[in-house]
Amino acid sequence: xxxxxxxxxxxxxxxxxxxxxxxxxxxxxxxxxxxxxxxxxxxxxxxxxxxxxxxxxxxxxxxxxxxxxxxxxxxxxxxxxxxxxxxxxxxxxxxxxxxxxxxxxxxxxxxxxxxxxxxxxxxxxxxxxxxxxxxxxxxxxxxxxxxxxxxxxxxxxxxxxxxxxxxxxxxxxxxxxxxxxxxxxxxxxxxxxxxxxxxxxxxxxxxxxxxxxxxxxxxxxxxxxxxxxxxxxxxxxxxxxxxxxxxxxxxxxxxxxxxxxxxxxxxxxxxxxxxxxxxxxxxxxxxxxxxxxxxxxxxxxxxxxxxxxxxxxxxxxxxxxxxxxxxxxxxxxxxxxxxxxxxxxxxxxxxxxxxxxxxxxxxxxxxxxxxxxxxxxxxxxxxxxxxxxxxxxxxxxxxxxxxxxxxxxxxxxxxxxxxxxxxxxxxxxxxxxxxxxxxxxxxxxxxxxxxxxxxxxxxxx
Numbered sequence: 001x002x003x004x005x006x007x008x009x010x011x012x013x014x015x016x017x018x019x020x021x022x023x024x025x026x027x028x029x030x031x032x033x034x035x036x037x038x039x040x041x042x043x044x045x046x047x048x049x050x051x052x053x054x055x056x057x058x059x060x061x062x063x064x065x066x067x068x069x070x071x072x073x074x075x076x077x078x079x080x081x082x083x084x085x086x087x088x089x090x091x092x093x094x095x096x097x098x099x100x101x102x103x104x105x106x107x108x109x110x111x112x113x114x115x116x117x118x119x120x121x122x123x124x125x126x127x128x129x130x131x132x133x134x135x136x137x138x139x140x141x142x143x144x145x146x147x148x149x150x151x152x153x154x155x156x157x158x159x160x161x162x163x164x165x166x167x168x169x170x171x172x173x174x175x176x177x178x179x180x181x182x183x184x185x186x187x188x189x190x191x192x193x194x195x196x197x198x199x200x201x202x203x204x205x206x207x208x209x210x211x212x213x214x215x216x217x218x219x220x221x222x223x224x225x226x227x228x229x230x231x232x233x234x235x236x237x238x239x240x241x242x243x244x245x246x247x248x249x250x251x252x253x254x255x256x257x258x259x260x261x262x263x264x265x266x267x268x269x270x271x272x273x274x275x276x277x278x279x280x281x282x283x284x285x286x287x288x289x290x291x292x293x294x295x296x297x298x299x300x301x302x303x304x305x306x307x308x309x310x311x312x313x314x315x316x317x318x319x320x321x322x323x324x325x326x327x328x329x330x331x332x333x334x335x336x337x338x339x340x341x342x343x344x345x346x347x348x349x350x351x352x353x354x355x356x357x358x359x360x361x362x363x364x365x366x367x368x369x370x371x372x373x374x375x376x377x378x379x380x381x382x383x384x385x386x387x388x389x390x391x392x393x394x395x396x397x398x399x400x401x402x403x404x405x406x407x408x409x410x411x412x413x414x415x416x417x418x419x420x421x422x423x424x425x426x427x428x429x430x431x432x433x434x435x436x437x438x439x440x441x442x443x444x445x446x447x448x449x450x451x452x453x454x455x456x457x458x459x460x461x
Contacts, residue, residue, distance in 0.1 A: 106159045126166050
């Protein structure tokens, strides 16, 4: 899987935005990142001769040792660099997994969990091939039959009922009920919870067939490789280069051009500056902003403020202000359409949902468009990731020895400090096009220990 980046840092989950690439995988295949250790060996030949032979041997040994030292230094540089990169990769992998699956239970199907607003999903290519009626031909009628055969399964069912099958990893979807073993599956029964009928409210798109973006390509694709971003509305995936707008550093949500056209009221917020935010590529600053934002949401501080209805309609005011500057066309049904010069993909800040009007008229508009979730900041992918990572952290703390609060804080801050310093260290070496040497690593360790002493003095002082 990839990130939104997004892109503050590609191929990662940063600040919770959806920029992880979907992939075709088997559930029983695991990417094993093995730790790398920095080891060196020096070999010397011992000659028992004497006289000139001793001198010659001594010179040979000196030359051998010198050569070995050069080889040792070269090997050490490669090993230390690999070690540091391995540390960083493993940290990112743990954060990615905890963010995606921190609230998942591999032993229980989510079918009965009515409160589950978002979850990781899979589509089973193996079962889909078995489910499709072989009498069906490739025709225009196939599109209307997609809903009959497309199905999504939860993480637990992927682990228990579809192990060894070819799965499309769909990342997360909102308001979806597990299909495993229902009437869409002709040759498979769910091992965790038997189901009947099918789920009327589930929504499916071409992702469930392993296809993505407007180009309808699979992922991974041998002929095209690009960062993929997930739309916060339709939840389809798009190649970054196939979107009609460049990402803004520090964005949280992306809305694709198709959804902007459909939800054209968003255009008025955009041109009025309601969705403006300051670009930022400082990961530490963005992480702190995300943490504060999510904590406020979870504590219901911002939710109560943002859900207060107001008789005055902000959207009507924005339309009156900017209608004359937009070229709007209406069809025979009175539906408005806008020029392509204003219908672009949007990159939005963390709090964009809190800036939307919540008057009774607009709430009816959101409901009519099937996007009631747009007013709920807890629906955001960033919050989903943060909550899962927080749950994993709490579980880890519960398994720790009975430390006092100060010790727990010191440990947590120590881990975060190591992650930040390691990232800065690798970034600096990369910017300077510098090979990491043993001395560089030693300096990195000295700085870590120096900062550690300062923190210890702070807690003990």
